[in-house]
Amino acid sequence: xxxxxxxxxxxxxxxxxxxxxxxxxxxxxxxxxxxxxxxxxxxxxxxxxxxxxxxxxxxxxxxxxxxxxxxxxxxxxxxxxxxxxxxxxxxxxxxxxxxxxxxxxxxxxxxxxxxxxxxxxxxxxxxxxxxxxxxxxxxxxxxxxxxxxxxxxxxxxxxxxxxxxxxxxxxxxxxxxxxxxxxxxxxxxxxxxxxxxxxxxxxxxxxxxxxxxxxxxxxxxxxxxxxxxxxxxxxxxxxxxxxxxxxxxxxxxxxxxxxxxxxxxxxxxxxxxxxxxxxxxxxxxxxxxxxxxxxxxxxxxxxxxxxxxxxxxxxxxxxxxxxxxxxxxxxxxxxxxxxxxxxxxxxxxxxxxxxxxxxxxxxxxxxxxxxxxxxxxxxxxxxxxxxxxxxxxxxxxxxxxxxxxxxxxxxxxxxxxxxxxxxxx
Numbered sequence: 001x002x003x004x005x006x007x008x009x010x011x012x013x014x015x016x017x018x019x020x021x022x023x024x025x026x027x028x029x030x031x032x033x034x035x036x037x038x039x040x041x042x043x044x045x046x047x048x049x050x051x052x053x054x055x056x057x058x059x060x061x062x063x064x065x066x067x068x069x070x071x072x073x074x075x076x077x078x079x080x081x082x083x084x085x086x087x088x089x090x091x092x093x094x095x096x097x098x099x100x101x102x103x104x105x106x107x108x109x110x111x112x113x114x115x116x117x118x119x120x121x122x123x124x125x126x127x128x129x130x131x132x133x134x135x136x137x138x139x140x141x142x143x144x145x146x147x148x149x150x151x152x153x154x155x156x157x158x159x160x161x162x163x164x165x166x167x168x169x170x171x172x173x174x175x176x177x178x179x180x181x182x183x184x185x186x187x188x189x190x191x192x193x194x195x196x197x198x199x200x201x202x203x204x205x206x207x208x209x210x211x212x213x214x215x216x217x218x219x220x221x222x223x224x225x226x227x228x229x230x231x232x233x234x235x236x237x238x239x240x241x242x243x244x245x246x247x248x249x250x251x252x253x254x255x256x257x258x259x260x261x262x263x264x265x266x267x268x269x270x271x272x273x274x275x276x277x278x279x280x281x282x283x284x285x286x287x288x289x290x291x292x293x294x295x296x297x298x299x300x301x302x303x304x305x306x307x308x309x310x311x312x313x314x315x316x317x318x319x320x321x322x323x324x325x326x327x328x329x330x331x332x333x334x335x336x337x338x339x340x341x342x343x344x345x346x347x348x349x350x351x352x353x354x355x356x357x358x359x360x361x362x363x364x365x366x367x368x369x370x371x372x373x374x375x376x377x378x379x380x381x382x383x384x385x386x387x388x389x390x391x392x393x394x395x396x397x398x399x400x401x402x403x404x405x406x407x408x409x410x411x412x413x414x415x416x417x418x419x420x421x422x423x424x425x
Contacts (some may be wrong), residue, residue, distance in 0.1 A: 051340060
């Protein structure tokens with residue numbers, strides 16, 4: 001069913017970290033409404049589409065987005081009125097042409113992306129389908145395995161943990177309901193284990209996992225493993241890391257931070273190889289700096305017991321994914337549509353991954369929202385697993401409930417079987 005766009009309107013709202021973001025309504029001539037907004041991350045790749053902010057120190061410490069809102073209302077909206085809402089490629093193409101820059105610097109990637117989502121949701125409403133069913137062109141057969149960011153690294157008052165996210169993944173759960181329970185109970189048990197080890201109740205980190213209790217990644221993995229064992233999930237729970245190594249990279253010396261000292265790319269690769277041989281990792285994300293192309297090729301050749309994924313390294317950009325694939329540097333990428341700026345471009349990158357046997361893992365951003373479109377993409381595209389974040393805070397719990405609800409509403413639906421991509425098996 002088709003319908004034409006009759007109105008496009010943007011406003012400023014805030015994300016889960018109380019940072020301003022753009023929200024857009026797209027309305028059709030038959031009264032359907034689609035709404036979209038543009039969350040942003042804490043670890044942001046330099047090649048992501050540009051987030052346009054006002055830099056006005058008198059409002060939200062310069063973080064307000066009124067310029068991007070005005071660009072939607074005064075430039076994008078007039079160009080889209082009367083267009084078929086179901087023609088996502090045309091809608092996104094018009095905005096890309098209006099902006100005219102590689103990284104959407106003129107209009108703002110946050111402006112363009114919010115409109116792109118809103119149009120997609122309006123198209124699903126026109127067809128009277130949940131968005132994930134619209135993307136799947138009918139009922140879905142699986143929901144992805146969730147993963148849980150349980151310990152957060154970074155710089156703290158007493159220590160610096162170089163790896164950004166320590167993740168657990170209940171790949172061996174009986175179903176999605178059991179998987180969610182496994183993640184939640186392990187997270188609760190982990191608090192007790194950390195307190196026993198350190199003598200103090202762990203703090204809540206900025207991404208809602210527990211603040212890293214050690215500078216040693218192996219020690220943190222041992223603590224998490226103990227919590228998994230206590231819960232009786234050994235052999236059913238895998239691990240993953242988002243290293244976000246660009247955050248700790250020194251370009252002048254071409255070194256990384258590890259155990260409080262600077263190490264080379266080769267040393268970091270060697271250390272990660274040791275970790276993957278000791279722990280059952282489903283994936284390791286952003287092991288190296290986003291411009292360390294030679295290092296990624298070396299890592300992929302050396303590390304065989306896990307999947308090497310790129311996030312800041314790929315930024316959902318098809319050209320970067322193609323280059324990395326042809327260099328045999330990765331096993332897949334983290335799918336974050338706002339990194340590239342439109343749904344159309346994100347789906348092109350996804351389709352390239354599928355055609356070339358690469359993993360595509362949807363993920364929200366640290367500045368998340370309830371009703372994140374990445375969940376519709378994850379279910380509608382029938383991916384194997386996703387990144388959910390810590391099982392704490394409303395927008396992250398919403399993602400877990402989304403999976404259970406979608407499974408229940410689609411008869412015969414089950415949790416995806418990812419055994420074929422587990423390299424430690």
